[in-house]
Amino acid sequence: MATLARPVGGAGDPHRRPNIASADVQLPAVRDYEQVDNEIVATMRPTGGWFAGLGLAVVCMLIGASAWVYQIYWGLGQAGYEPPLMWGVYIITFVFWVGIGHAGTLISAILYLFRAGFRTTIYRVSEAMTVFAVMTAGLFPIIHIGRPWKFFWLIPYPNWRLIWPNFKSPLVWDVFAISTYLTISTTFLYIGLIPDIAVLRDRETNPVRKRIFSILSLGWRNSDREWRHFARAYLFLAAFSTPLVLSVHSVVSFDFAMGLTPGWHASIFPPYFVAGAIFSGFAMVWTISIPMRRWFGLKHYITLNHLDATAKVVLFTSLVVGSAYLIEFFIAWYSGVPAEIEYFYNRVFGQWWWSAWILLICNMVFPLSLFSQQLRRNTTWLFILSIIINIGMWYERFVIVVPSLTHEFEPWQWGGYLPSWVDMCFLVGSFGWFFMWFLLFTKQLPVFALAEIKEIIPPKLKGTHKHDDHIDVTGKHQAFEPDTPGEFA
Amino acid sequence: MQGVLAAFRELDAAVHAVEELKQKRVGDVTVYTPTPRHEFEDALGSPSSAVRRFTLVGGLLGVTFGYWIAIWTSEYWPLVVGGKAIASWIPYTIIGFEVMVLVGALSTVFGMFYLARVPRLTMTVGYDPRFSHGDYGVFVATTPDKFQAAEELLRRHGAAEVRGER
Numbered sequence: 001m002a003t004l005a006r007p008v009g010g011a012g013d014p015h016r017r018p019n020i021a022s023a024d025v026q027l028p029a030v031r032d033y034e035q036v037d038n039e040i041v042a043t044m045r046p047t048g049g050w051f052a053g054l055g056l057a058v059v060c061m062l063i064g065a066s067a068w069v070y071q072i073y074w075g076l077g078q079a080g081y082e083p084p085l086m087w088g089v090y091i092i093t094f095v096f097w098v099g100i101g102h103a104g105t106l107i108s109a110i111l112y113l114f115r116a117g118f119r120t121t122i123y124r125v126s127e128a129m130t131v132f133a134v135m136t137a138g139l140f141p142i143i144h145i146g147r148p149w150k151f152f153w154l155i156p157y158p159n160w161r162l163i164w165p166n167f168k169s170p171l172v173w174d175v176f177a178i179s180t181y182l183t184i185s186t187t188f189l190y191i192g193l194i195p196d197i198a199v200l201r202d203r204e205t206n207p208v209r210k211r212i213f214s215i216l217s218l219g220w221r222n223s224d225r226e227w228r229h230f231a232r233a234y235l236f237l238a239a240f241s242t243p244l245v246l247s248v249h250s251v252v253s254f255d256f257a258m259g260l261t262p263g264w265h266a267s268i269f270p271p272y273f274v275a276g277a278i279f280s281g282f283a284m285v286w287t288i289s290i291p292m293r294r295w296f297g298l299k300h301y302i303t304l305n306h307l308d309a310t311a312k313v314v315l316f317t318s319l320v321v322g323s324a325y326l327i328e329f330f331i332a333w334y335s336g337v338p339a340e341i342e343y344f345y346n347r348v349f350g351q352w353w354w355s356a357w358i359l360l361i362c363n364m365v366f367p368l369s370l371f372s373q374q375l376r377r378n379t380t381w382l383f384i385l386s387i388i389i390n391i392g393m394w395y396e397r398f399v400i401v402v403p404s405l406t407h408e409f410e411p412w413q414w415g416g417y418l419p420s421w422v423d424m425c426f427l428v429g430s431f432g433w434f435f436m437w438f439l440l441f442t443k444q445l446p447v448f449a450l451a452e453i454k455e456i457i458p459p460k461l462k463g464t465h466k467h468d469d470h471i472d473v474t475g476k477h478q479a480f481e482p483d484t485p486g487e488f489a
Numbered sequence: 490m491q492g493v494l495a496a497f498r499e500l501d502a503a504v505h506a507v508e509e510l511k512q513k514r515v516g517d518v519t520v521y522t523p524t525p526r527h528e529f530e531d532a533l534g535s536p537s538s539a540v541r542r543f544t545l546v547g548g549l550l551g552v553t554f555g556y557w558i559a560i561w562t563s564e565y566w567p568l569v570v571g572g573k574a575i576a577s578w579i580p581y582t583i584i585g586f587e588v589m590v591l592v593g594a595l596s597t598v599f600g601m602f603y604l605a606r607v608p609r610l611t612m613t614v615g616y617d618p619r620f621s622h623g624d625y626g627v628f629v630a631t632t633p634d635k636f637q638a639a640e641e642l643l644r645r646h647g648a649a650e651v652r653g654e655r
Binding site for chain 1: 498499500501502519520521522523524525526529530533535537538540541544558559562563565566568577580581583584586587588590591593594595597598600601602604605606607608609610611616618619620621622623626647
């Protein structure tokens, strides 16, 4: 691993790597459209490793499913809840997975509006991750209500009881926010996939698969008329998704901030949650894409320049959440409310001190390493850091939920919490559920956006350019960095 | 629909062919491209997409419905707490916003499908699978008496293959 202190040399230093602006990140080692199709479609062939991974994910999912059956039979008491703590691993994991989903929409929608060049190759992975993460998150409130078959009571529909949900309840806001987010993310993913499914349809020789792709591609022909309306619709979907993603985690934070519980009742929660969500989501993008670029042999698509650019986003969001953590302590002190002051003292020095320090070290200290350009381009370190950040972000939600509920206003309300084995099975099951869908997706549909990658590849021109000399579409020369020390192994 | 279909390997060759076809008014031109290119948009001079109207109408309907359902149901079954307003616009803005995004985005997709004539049940004439892969396609809808002139024009600009479609 490179040292933190190793400086980047001057302009003449042969070890110096260019600090490429994120908008200029291109794919110098990809020559033409045929190469894009051939290499990316080749990743859809199932391998032994893929079957093993899918098997593991299904086993984990079944562990969670079994725990759910057990809990339905024996009741919600199996979840380790006892007064005063009636929220635990379910709500923690719900917020964790909603947060994971946010980076996907940030990459696919917000960075699209900002014309950030580094999003192109990672956006499909991220968008799929969003859909599956929100599908995972959506399970937890349903599990948590104890009688999951009655979850539809939260949806406003004309019913014989003439009862409507209370629209002033954060739980109902959650229903609207999460269901809208899942619908729009899925739509956005599918709309982006249509031209790529058309590629699969045109290449496919198996008649059954060809028929399925024909239906899924909706008869897409790549005509100028289709592209004209597609591009505009895609822009508006991105424009809708941008405030949507900010609203969803704000609404999730209202689940806490609307309560008078110490540690929760703060107006800083929405921006703090949104930044944390982007932070953890980018970490999950690394967790998925760094092994994938190696296993699929696509290091020239997700290049070190791409990872470097994402690392800068992670560093920035780490600084934002770090500031939020510290400001929370200031707000508690400045408020003069004894219960708030007591709670925040207890957070770092009391009953749950260890969880707060895991959070602070994982989310504030380790990401500071990304100030080093060497480490931003070291995929092994980025992968390890992604795991550290995900652990830290799960603990962030633990620190929000558990210490607050076990240390409210009156000492007689104070208590403890120990997650039960049912809780832990659900946690394992959620990862199994998420990765099961993701792995199935990787072999059925392209995890790299074919049409969008082709947009940044220099088109073939008649005799003027050879385009095999690393000239990108902007006319700039970009050296491809095929291999560097510290590669993920 | 009948006309002449040409496949081009190079972008500039296809763009120049489209420009000349438009200039000589041979017939309606359709371009097939594996990825959207502004060069074709400029050459074809197509009007901007009307998808935005669907977006606007859908968004307005959505936000109206979101506020209405929250306000109407509150008034229908009032929950009076401490003399506070029964219908409070601040929390209902969340509902209004979310439904605006939901209906606005879905109507955008509907608008795109409607305007782009998708879903399409058949490929009809004038399509070749290579146009999703790497080649650019130019289809000019014209009568058989103009086929030869159109074919010559397309070949002159460097079409890799030209064929009549009926």
